Amino acid sequence: MFKKILIANRGEIAIRVMRSCREMGIATVAVYSDCDRLALHVTYADESYHIGPPPSKDSYLAADKIIDAAKKSGAEAIHPGYGFLAENADFAAACETAGLAFIGPPATSIRQMGNKLDARRTMSASGVTVIPGSEGPVASAPEAAGIAREVGLPVMIKAVAGGGGKGLRVVRDAADIDKAVDMTMGEAESAFADGRIYVEKYIENPKHVEIQVLADKHGSTLTLGERECSMQRRYQKVIEEAPSPSVTAETRAALSQAAKKAAQAVGYVGAGTVEFIMAQDGSFYFLEMNTRLQVEHPVTEVVYGVDLVKEQIRIAAGLKLELEQESIRLRGHALEVRIYAEDPHANFMPSTGVIKRLVLPEGPGVRNENGIYPGYTIPIYYDPLIGKVIIWAEDRGTAIRRTRRALQEYQIDGVTTNIEFLLWAISQPGFLDGTYDTHYIERHFKPELLHSDTGELDLAMIAASIAAYGRLNRTNVSRAEEARDNVWRRVARMEGLRKPRL
Amino acid sequence: MFKKILIANRGEIAIRVMRSCREMGIATVAVYSDCDRLALHVTYADESYHIGPPPSKDSYLAADKIIDAAKKSGAEAIHPGYGFLAENADFAAACETAGLAFIGPPATSIRQMGNKLDARRTMSASGVTVIPGSEGPVASAPEAAGIAREVGLPVMIKAVAGGGGKGLRVVRDAADIDKAVDMTMGEAESAFADGRIYVEKYIENPKHVEIQVLADKHGSTLTLGERECSMQRRYQKVIEEAPSPSVTAETRAALSQAAKKAAQAVGYVGAGTVEFIMAQDGSFYFLEMNTRLQVEHPVTEVVYGVDLVKEQIRIAAGLKLELEQESIRLRGHALEVRIYAEDPHANFMPSTGVIKRLVLPEGPGVRNENGIYPGYTIPIYYDPLIGKVIIWAEDRGTAIRRTRRALQEYQIDGVTTNIEFLLWAISQPGFLDGTYDTHYIERHFKPELLHSDTGELDLAMIAASIAAYGRLNRTNVSRAEEARDNVWRRVARMEGLRKPRL
Amino acid sequence: MKLWVRIEAQEKLVEVSERDGIYSVTLDGDTRLVDCRSAGHRDYLSLIIDNKSHLVECAPISFEDGRYYANISGRRYDVEVLDERLFATRQATAVVKDMGPYVIASPMPGLILDVRVKIGDPVKAGSAVVIMEAMKMQNELVSEIDGVVKAINIKANDAVESQTPLVEIERTE
């Protein structure tokens, strides 16, 4: 087993990884940019190396500096977390070249899954169902129209180089194809300097489900059920759960089979996630594979009773999986809510500042993953995800009620968060009955919906009145004192005037 | 189901109960003494009723005031927590008389288990093994000597009215019996105004194991495995775990069977715990039954995936148990460490004060149960238990390492706690190998053992030097300024002197 | 003390007085006795009203403007509380505010990515004027009014602090 691991990340995920390391008796090495000198991951680690100025490209994305720090510290392995260099095949390769274990899949697996069109082809060839559409890039509008006829409308025109909801366009009417192809190509050219597009069938009101995979270097690949992540806002996941309320035991088996095939097709090793688009009828299609640990991995951990980070480290160290597919058992239900420093009243504008007070939810079934502490200043350079609350309960209904209880307990001062929005989201009828899809939030959310409790309006008025009363009273007293002082000063001056001149 | 429940308690257990209530959609009513106006249970509850001055007998033990508050608030049931009125049969009866459900067993069960000698007889009669000894009180030294011959030395001479480690004496030599009987009778008379004694065989190096029982009003009684609580200091439990490292599957089955018999013998309803003394050879004897929720109930909750408080409430509301003995499954291992406000360097003297900063351990497998918050003042009137950390992990070794990680993360400022002592305890060879018994701590603990890390001594010196440097520098600067001011003042005075007089 | 309290669309007159930590608060002609104390931190108020217990995080956003927020179980309310002096000030400045130049300021520290207007450009209410990046996200700063760009204080790639005036727009009628 490794004696020392460098964690090439920051925030909650860096702490998450270090906690598992500590529990395994492995020393931890943090890297940090200028503005992160006092970040929690720096104080939590056994060793900390400064790697540059705040912008990510100069620090957390600077592969050479990170490898350098690993060598200086004597670390034997690098855990990339998620984001930053986690899905960078060149970095994975550079680690191996430098004699450092990369705690993730081989560079080849990352590359094969990194290009969307390539991944589609590999999956298709391996018998994993992909969304019907073009085999490769589509050169012209007529070609696109042909594919649309083949797979049936609606279709989606997608930029090969697109991502994060950019460079895609839905076409519902055959007459609109020409224009959509033109526009997407133009956009893709200017946004990604790569005008290539492809065509896929558009799945209406889809659900996002994903299968957790673990594979070791000895040929074992196993799956740990699904997570549903359809509560999204602008392609950003907001709430995740395991198991999915829409996945039956049969579908779970089929999804798991497909995920296993997908992972094996690229020689996958480590922890990874195969994402699927699931239609309302339960049919599902390969979407992509995330070749790393997911933000939402804890929901799987709590229902299956595993520690995915420890498994990652064990796998990277060459150990065989001790888990067996047959003995893995789902218990209860888990939810994760993501706490973002952003203002749901102001178009989710990110918020920064000093955390003045922080009281986390606690008690039965509550797990917190955080990268902040009271007194910490949230910098402007990185992701606004400041924490996650993971809830476990015997069943989904209890888990939802427990999540509400936890969000109500959350006290964070100094920055604005999306907690109100999360309370709204977990109370939605479409969430409660499990029918929600990836467009649910954009269809239903309006900031005006956040304020609705009339009893609370009175209470807010009373509290604010008392708060203002105390402050105004003090201010008025000091104004009065000042005024009195002024009177005295004036009196003194007058007395001075009255004094007989010497 | 109840719509509103009054919680006749304070501190962490009051919050614990309220959390389950919130999750069940049940409104909560707190009661509080003068010094608890700002206690967490008061601000956490939906309603709060003042019930008197700080001493427990005038507030949390004042049954009439509590019942009065319940009636005023419209609560339908009272949860007593542990301690205070939890095992007071008269209070249970008074609740029922007042038309309030007592969330606990019937008054008759409490009474039957409340008197130790009666409980011994009842258990014996029901086929539950008790520690060999006298049937009833022993009137004289010769009678005691006769019993000692019968059960074999060593024996324990115990006051009928004793408890908490008082009024008991071990006899290893037949020649000492006369004196021991005399002394114990005298002590019992003066301490408890009840000179009666009885004789029991003394079990060497015993382990304390206990079985969690749940019984509904419809005749179902089930058991949720054992907890081991042998890490004790002066009869106060310090660390608890589930399952016990010393209990085999066969012993577990036998213990569970005995506990079930014990509960059924007194018509038990609700959550309760049957405590056993277990000898080194695995034989066990009924010790007593705690007719309430235990402090350490969470370890059972996390390994069995149940919420014991919700079960208590459901049972009290007359519902049938939904759990089935056959489907209850043990997963992984749990530990609980109790955080006390006490100083392990100074004979565990309790500590009070204002909690200035509080950062709890978080992350995988960590559950916190607390009744405090930053800014809260710990009052001097009640129990020094300020919180508990409950750890779950896949196996005992991981759970112990995770507990160490959690204790190292715990940051609490303003009061002294036993965290260092807990770190010592979980690192003990006898704890690690599971052989510890109830005398382990008294045999092995010395405050000098708490400081041993030499690397830390240097670090402490460096940190303190820098902290002092900053403060001394500022102080010296202000001293210098003061001195300079004095010089100026003197100069001014001198200049004044030099001014030509008018 | 007489207070003008506004929350969401409602404005009410509230009367507050205090004795021994118990506040008398009159709202809608209804007088309530409120046992209100700070719980551990000045901004966390524990209120007990008719035995109902509430924990409210409440503090001024801007004391001089009488702007407060109250956070109740995770929901945040903005409340304006004015005494006679502040009420008079508001009445007097309300008119002026609607007449003066309109300034778009940075809501947080960040990096200016793009300025979408030039001096003299007409601007429609709701249109994006500046794109700024903060915390890995691009944020559009939009004009709330119709007008003409009068001044631009920044350019692309400038790093700005919170509340920096970025673009000034002159109202068109």
Added chain:
Amino acid sequence: MKLWVRIEAQEKLVEVSERDGIYSVTLDGDTRLVDCRSAGHRDYLSLIIDNKSHLVECAPISFEDGRYYANISGRRYDVEVLDERLFATRQATAVVKDMGPYVIASPMPGLILDVRVKIGDPVKAGSAVVIMEAMKMQNELVSEIDGVVKAINIKANDAVESQTPLVEIERTE
């Protein structure tokens, strides 16, 4: 700055200087550069020494006596840090301290349950003098010296604050 630092049985001379937040600390002739900052709270120090990262809670117990504590991963160390002035003061008072009357003070607020001595009683080191209750527990306050009871300032059932002088004992040689 020259400091006399004592921890457990060791006493060392430590030399500290600072430039731009980096401290130079010489201990046992070994000079280390320490990047030390307060992490969120004045008393929590993040120290990086040779890339090793440490979080230490460190604050004075009594600044005027140079008494500090340092909490490292849950272990608490008491450290005495004296500059030249404090060191001189300690040298001067050490003698006096051993000569003056010995006072047993309450370690915490609580209730006096029992006073086990009368004025004029002889007292042995280690014997219980006062029993006080705090937090449901009975605590024995013992004399650390042999002596004779000179004054008793409290009686049973008195509530006392922390550090209240309870019993004064005159040393016997």
